[in-house]
Amino acid sequence: MEDYICVIDSLRGRKIVLGVSGGVAAYKAAALVRALGRMGADVHVVLTEAGARFVAAPTFHALSGNRVWTSLWDGSMENGIPHIALVRGADAILIAPASADIIASLANGLAGDLLSTLCLARDCPLLVAPAMNRQMWENPATQRNAATLREDGVFILGPDKGEQACGETGPGRMLEPEALCEAILAFFTPKLLAGRKVVITAGPTFEAIDPVRGITNSSSGKMGYAIAAACARSGAEVVLVSGPVALPTPAGVRRIDASSALRMRDEVLAALPGADVFIAVAAVADYRPVETAGHKIKKSGAAMQLALVPNPDILAEVAARPDAPFCVGFAAESHDLDMFAEGKRRAKRLPMLVGNLLADGLCGDDNTVVIYDDEGRHPLPRAPKAFVARQIVEHLARLLPAA
Numbered sequence: 001m002e003d004y005i006c007v008i009d010s011l012r013g014r015k016i017v018l019g020v021s022g023g024v025a026a027y028k029a030a031a032l033v034r035a036l037g038r039m040g041a042d043v044h045v046v047l048t049e050a051g052a053r054f055v056a057a058p059t060f061h062a063l064s065g066n067r068v069w070t071s072l073w074d075g076s077m078e079n080g081i082p083h084i085a086l087v088r089g090a091d092a093i094l095i096a097p098a099s100a101d102i103i104a105s106l107a108n109g110l111a112g113d114l115l116s117t118l119c120l121a122r123d124c125p126l127l128v129a130p131a132m133n134r135q136m137w138e139n140p141a142t143q144r145n146a147a148t149l150r151e152d153g154v155f156i157l158g159p160d161k162g163e164q165a166c167g168e169t170g171p172g173r174m175l176e177p178e179a180l181c182e183a184i185l186a187f188f189t190p191k192l193l194a195g196r197k198v199v200i201t202a203g204p205t206f207e208a209i210d211p212v213r214g215i216t217n218s219s220s221g222k223m224g225y226a227i228a229a230a231c232a233r234s235g236a237e238v239v240l241v242s243g244p245v246a247l248p249t250p251a252g253v254r255r256i257d258a259s260s261a262l263r264m265r266d267e268v269l270a271a272l273p274g275a276d277v278f279i280a281v282a283a284v285a286d287y288r289p290v291e292t293a294g295h296k297i298k299k300s301g302a303a304m305q306l307a308l309v310p311n312p313d314i315l316a317e318v319a320a321r322p323d324a325p326f327c328v329g330f331a332a333e334s335h336d337l338d339m340f341a342e343g344k345r346r347a348k349r350l351p352m353l354v355g356n357l358l359a360d361g362l363c364g365d366d367n368t369v370v371i372y373d374d375e376g377r378h379p380l381p382r383a384p385k386a387f388v389a390r391q392i393v394e395h396l397a398r399l400l401p402a403a
């Protein structure tokens with residue numbers, strides 16, 4: 001799973017009832033249980049009779065660490081009523097895979113087995129991830145049932161399009177476990193940035209010397225991507241202007257690739273209208289070659305000199321605009337972090353800057369940062385970048401002027 005999704009402890013204390021109904025995609029539910037558990041969730045699996053034909057209860061028991069429930073008539077629950085006991089105290093019910101049959105049952109309020117009965121008895125949100133043959137999904141009956149569920153406030157996740165187990169291609173594939181985890185995480189994230197537009201730069205830039213060579217740096221883009229994901233989960237419209245990195249685009253984020261500093265600047269300025277926040281995480285090259293050779297430069301054996309000119313400072317330029325959004329800068333320093341970071345914040349007139357010491361490098365998975373603002377310095381504990389990103393978003397949401 002990608003590091004920006006795998007937020008350790010982010011679902012700690014959440015009780016999730018996972019319903020597994022009959023479908024080949026039940027095998028993916030096993031990976032889903034594991035992923036939710038890694039994120040700290042307490043997962044209780046309810047298996048339908050058809051679901052158990054695809055994956056048996058011991059698999060889910062081993063992966064969740066909890067007993068698997070299959071029958072309405074199981075008297076071993078403390079109050080002898082599994083459909084009530086299971087659902088009370090649950091933070092959400094997720095059905096993945098959700099067959100056409102369970103979707104039809106839910107839409108019509110049927111209560112023929114444990115899963116449909118506990119959904120009827122729920123007092124928590126219900127999320128449903130359909131999985132079926134494309135024609136079954138497109139059938140007007142299923143579409144009608146899905147529309148009824150949406151009207152009833154049920155969240156339908158997917159389905160995806162693509163190759164199906166039956167050999168056909170089309171809509172009906174269950175979302176992958178990573179995408180479902182992301183949806184659950186977004187579901188539980190407070191919408192601190194609802195209605196806000198955020199523009200973010202991330203990654204290194206690449207300043208071309210000739211068609212195959214260039215000046216760049218070791219920024220992985222992980223911090224910027226983690227912040228983009230955290231902003232999207234917090235309800236913001238996110239535009240991510242990205243230098244060259246090997247990372248997938250976070251869910252709900254519009255990504256624009258911009259390799260050089262000049263391109264990055266143009267794309268940021270184009271994305272800026274309507275933005276409430278600009279977060280400059282990119283490690284922008286301070287200089288670029290005066291000229292980019294049209295052909296590959298051949299070696300001559302003699303010493304070579306490369307003439308460089310300064311690149312525009314994108315953050316300083318945006319922060320100096322009369323209509324500047326709330327600007328957040330980043331500073332990676334090898335020493336004297338407080339002095340340099342606070343100096344950059346003041347020089348660029350930023351309300352907030354995130355500083356870190358380069359001891360962590362630019363591409364690790366963890367980060368130790370200090371937030372600087374008008375109130376002073378706020379050190380955050382060392383943590384995975386996704387976790388740090390969430391805290392940065394919470395801090396910025398507190399400082400953001402009311403819309």
Ligand code: CTP
Pocket residue numbers: 201261280281282283284285286311312313314315316328329330331332344
């Ligand atoms: N930044 C930018 N455009 C640039 C250079 C930096 O938007 N051309 C942004 C970075 O994204 C980051 C902050 O400015 O948010 C970093 O500030 P800066 O003073 O430029 O840092 P360094 O380039 O690391 O400065 P120095 O090399 O002097 O330490």
